[in-house]
């Protein structure tokens with residue numbers, strides 16, 4: 001954590017006596033002021049002091065305020081479940097945009113050709129909910145099932161679903177559902193009940209930080225102190241085993257036609273490419289986020305209707 005200079009502390013005090021403790025979690029006075037505004041806007045006055053104290057202990061603001069904006073949605077957050085990130089929001093939005101170009105309606109105006117999606121390691125449920133919502137706004141109907149090993153995540157995703165459903169009528173336009181399932185279960189497909197229905201697309205933002213990087217202090221690859229102290233290691237620490245299982249236990253046996261997996265390292269994208277190398281019909285690309293970092297590996301069956309994924313921007317050949 002950077003040390004706070006006396007000058008910075010004085011400037012903060014001059015602005016508001018509530019501001020100096022927020023400097024522990026913020027690099028600049030401007031970002032501390034922004035946080036103070038959010039705390040004052042979103043919490044009752046009698047909660048301000050405790051919120052500021054918690055923030056000075058580096059508790060993420062989203063856990064203190066209880067939610068995180070994610071595209072057009074407000075996703076409820078609480079300790080024990082990973083906070084949705086802007087990088088994930090960005091690729092989910094781009095994915096929905098790509099499918100939006102494949103709009104399809106029947107004569108009576110109802111949506112047809114619904115897209116069947118499985119989201120592995122779903123956490124708060126942010127990916128299924130935003131994908132369903134964005135697709136619907138583009139006239140594309142989808143059925144999205146998210147699953148997670150964590151009971152806290154499962155319960156929170158169901159709560160987020162209840163909030164989502166209470167704010168709109170989605171009865172005729174597919175549905176979102178969540179399950180409490182371990183991706184490494186021997187009967188994964190039975191638990192997901194996907195044996196009898198077709199799957200178009202698998203999405204996932206699995207744990208992908210190698211243990212060594214997770215443990216190292218804040219440096220080039222190291223995890224930030226606030227994340228390490230307050231977000232669940234179960235959601236963060238993982239290596240190739242997740243990508244290997246996603247391909248061999250989900251994509252291939254369900255005959256899914258496309259996938260998008262978030263990742264943090266080029267080697268993870270290469271491992272996915274390697275696993276699909278024997279299957280010549282698969283086209284695999286990497287996706288870079290708007291900050292210029294490798295963020296996803298995606299693939300589709302050549303010539304299938306999932307080739308729309310090629311419309312996603314900032315993808316490169318592998």
Ligand SMILES: C[S@@+](CC[C@H](N)C(=O)[O-])C[C@H]1O[C@@H](n2cnc3c(N)ncnc32)[C@H](O)[C@@H]1O
Pocket residue numbers: 081082083084085088120121122123124125126127147148149150153181182183184204205206207208234235236
């Ligand atoms: C990086 S977080 C992503 C959460 C959410 N998809 C998002 O983008 O915010 C990874 C998630 O994987 C879940 N997870 C970890 N191990 C798992 C397993 N064996 N099976 C299913 N989910 C698992 C964690 O509980 C966590 O919610």
